[in-house]
Amino acid sequence: MTPETLIEVKDLNFSYDTRAILKGIHMTMPRGKVIAIMGGSGSGKTTLLRLISGAIQPTSGYVKFAGQIVHELDRDALFKLRRKMGMLFQFGALFTDLSVFDNVAFQIREHTNLPESMIRDLVLMKLHAVGLRGAHHLMPAELSGGMARRVALARSIALDPTLIMYDEPFTGLDPISLSVIGNLIRRLTDALGMTSIVVTHDVQESLKIVDYVYFIADGVIAAQGTPSEVRDSVAPFVHQFVHGEEDGPVPFHYPAQAYQKDLNLEDTFA
Amino acid sequence: MLKHIVPGIQNVGHRVIESIWRLGRASRFFILVLLKSGTSLRRFNLVIRELYFTGVLSLIIIVVSGLFVGMVLGLQGYETLQKYGSESAVGTLVALSLVRELGPVVAALLFASRAGSAITAEIGLMKATEQLAAMGMMAVDPIARVVAPRFWAGVISMPFLAAMFSVMGVFGGYLVTVVFIGVDEGSYWSQMQSAVDFRFDILNGFIKSCFFGVAVTAIAVFEGYDAPPTAEGVSGATTRTVVTSSLAILGLDFILTAFMFRGVS
Numbered sequence: 001m002t003p004e005t006l007i008e009v010k011d012l013n014f015s016y017d018t019r020a021i022l023k024g025i026h027m028t029m030p031r032g033k034v035i036a037i038m039g040g041s042g043s044g045k046t047t048l049l050r051l052i053s054g055a056i057q058p059t060s061g062y063v064k065f066a067g068q069i070v071h072e073l074d075r076d077a078l079f080k081l082r083r084k085m086g087m088l089f090q091f092g093a094l095f096t097d098l099s100v101f102d103n104v105a106f107q108i109r110e111h112t113n114l115p116e117s118m119i120r121d122l123v124l125m126k127l128h129a130v131g132l133r134g135a136h137h138l139m140p141a142e143l144s145g146g147m148a149r150r151v152a153l154a155r156s157i158a159l160d161p162t163l164i165m166y167d168e169p170f171t172g173l174d175p176i177s178l179s180v181i182g183n184l185i186r187r188l189t190d191a192l193g194m195t196s197i198v199v200t201h202d203v204q205e206s207l208k209i210v211d212y213v214y215f216i217a218d219g220v221i222a223a224q225g226t227p228s229e230v231r232d233s234v235a236p237f238v239h240q241f242v243h244g245e246e247d248g249p250v251p252f253h254y255p256a257q258a259y260q261k262d263l264n265l266e267d268t269f270a
Numbered sequence: 271m272l273k274h275i276v277p278g279i280q281n282v283g284h285r286v287i288e289s290i291w292r293l294g295r296a297s298r299f300f301i302l303v304l305l306k307s308g309t310s311l312r313r314f315n316l317v318i319r320e321l322y323f324t325g326v327l328s329l330i331i332i333v334v335s336g337l338f339v340g341m342v343l344g345l346q347g348y349e350t351l352q353k354y355g356s357e358s359a360v361g362t363l364v365a366l367s368l369v370r371e372l373g374p375v376v377a378a379l380l381f382a383s384r385a386g387s388a389i390t391a392e393i394g395l396m397k398a399t400e401q402l403a404a405m406g407m408m409a410v411d412p413i414a415r416v417v418a419p420r421f422w423a424g425v426i427s428m429p430f431l432a433a434m435f436s437v438m439g440v441f442g443g444y445l446v447t448v449v450f451i452g453v454d455e456g457s458y459w460s461q462m463q464s465a466v467d468f469r470f471d472i473l474n475g476f477i478k479s480c481f482f483g484v485a486v487t488a489i490a491v492f493e494g495y496d497a498p499p500t501a502e503g504v505s506g507a508t509t510r511t512v513v514t515s516s517l518a519i520l521g522l523d524f525i526l527t528a529f530m531f532r533g534v535s
Contacts, residue, residue, distance in 0.1 A: 053407060055403070055406070055407075079409040079411075080409070082406075082407060082408070082409040083409050085407065086407075087404065087407040089400045089403065089404055090400070091399070091400070093399060093400035093401050093403065093404035094401075095396075095401055095404075095405075096395075096396075096399070096401070106408065106410075107408045107410070110408070110409075110410045110415075111409065111410075152404075
């Protein structure tokens with residue numbers, strides 16, 4: 001593990017009861033890059049994020065973050081580690097009882113003893129970075145989906161983390177908000193020297209901004225590469241996914257018994 | 271025959287095991303809340319904010335209900351007592367019923383449906399919208415930051431609300447019997463004063479309301495925290511809070527009464 005590597009995932013397995021979700025995942029994530037994890041719904045992408053953040057324990061294998069094996073840490077060490085991580089949840093997960101300002105200030109107030117005047121400056125700077133300084137007095141209910149996501153982004157960078165994880169940041173956004181969020185992810189990663197992991201199935205938007213892509217299918221890494229490699233890939237799964245084809249290695253039909261048998265037409269056509 | 275009985279027995283067994291698991295989870299959760307209460311005590315403004323939502327906003331329903339319960343007690347008490355010519359004892363009847371039983375019990379039942387359900391729904395929705403998970407990701411423990419302040423606010427408000435209920439009830443009894451019916455004012459108050467004992471009546475009522483406060487809020491926060499993160503999950507949890515805590519209040523009331531007033535006339 002070189003100093004440039006922030007996260008190392010080695011032979012990671014995870015199962016719910018007896019159902020295997022992730023089977024032997026290997027990944028290396030260098031510092032300062034935007035890495036996309038793509039895959040269909042239910043392919044284990046979010047589970048992977050939860051394993052990296054230590055919210056759940058792997059069945060075997062490990063995730064190493066900045067030299068520490070995440071699942072071996074006790075609660076205090078894990079919480080200390082999480083101060084270096086930010087996470088953007090799918091719909092923002094803003095605290096609905098706090099204003100935009102207080103949402104962004106939340107972490108600073110919980111973890112530091114900074115004076116209120118300095119917190120104010122810090123919060124306004126973070127909000128300015130996402131273009132919402134003017135909205136600091138609004139309540140989360142008054143925000144549009146894209147604005148809420150931007151506030152959540154400002155909140156997750158409040159303490160300048162080393163890593164930010166984005167769980168489906170593009171879901172349910174209009175085209176303008178979509179590219180605003182995409183560009184923000186890229187810009188903030190570069191400007192703050194962070195590392196970003198974007199879990200998404202929005203192929204077109206994410207290929208524009210990421211440095212490296214992992215495809216997960218059925219719990220294993222089906223393919224990986226830089227955006228241009230992925231676009232030109234002839235591997236059937238990647239081709240189907242990137243071009244959004246209806247049928248391919250991922251079938252259109254859910255496994256079922258023969259159509260004719262289901263419709264009781266066997267005798268007619270026998 | 272056996273084909274029908276076995277699944278039935280399995281079903282009963284499954285439910286019993288499930289409820290014992292739940293009871294275990296609830297006990298563990300309760301201990302966790304107590305252990306993680308340090309933050310709430312150090313940063314008491316977190317509790318004060320919740321005191322407003324659970325305590326102050328419950329005042330209206332408590333005050334109005336207390337007044338009406340006292341008025342009904344006064345009316346019914348007068349009807350019965352005047353048959354024996356002892357209508358001057360109506361003040362004693364109103365005060366003792368309220369301070370010993372109705373104050374703590376009815377206030378707790380109202381508190382469970384007004385504040386308990388709100389606590390469950392709020393925590394359940396925070397869980398469903400990933401706010402609790404987001405807090406955990408920010409290295410802030412949701413039990414210490416969200417659950418414990420609500421728990422302590424409920425525990426602190428309950429005795430005050432019960433006292434408020436009793437005070438309003440005594441005043442309601444006074445309105446009906448003294449002001450409207452015309453029972454002698456002096457005997458209403460003086461009989462009450464000589465009959466109500468601080469140690470046996472007021473203190474015991476206070477202890478009861480403390481127990482109810484702990485029970486209702488503990489159930490409410492647990493149901494919210496344990497709710498499945500869906501719309502049905504939260505609505506089911508809210509209903510369970512009201513049902514379970516009402517039953518807990520009535521059951522606890524019997525047990526506490528049996529211990530407190532055994533052999534006391």
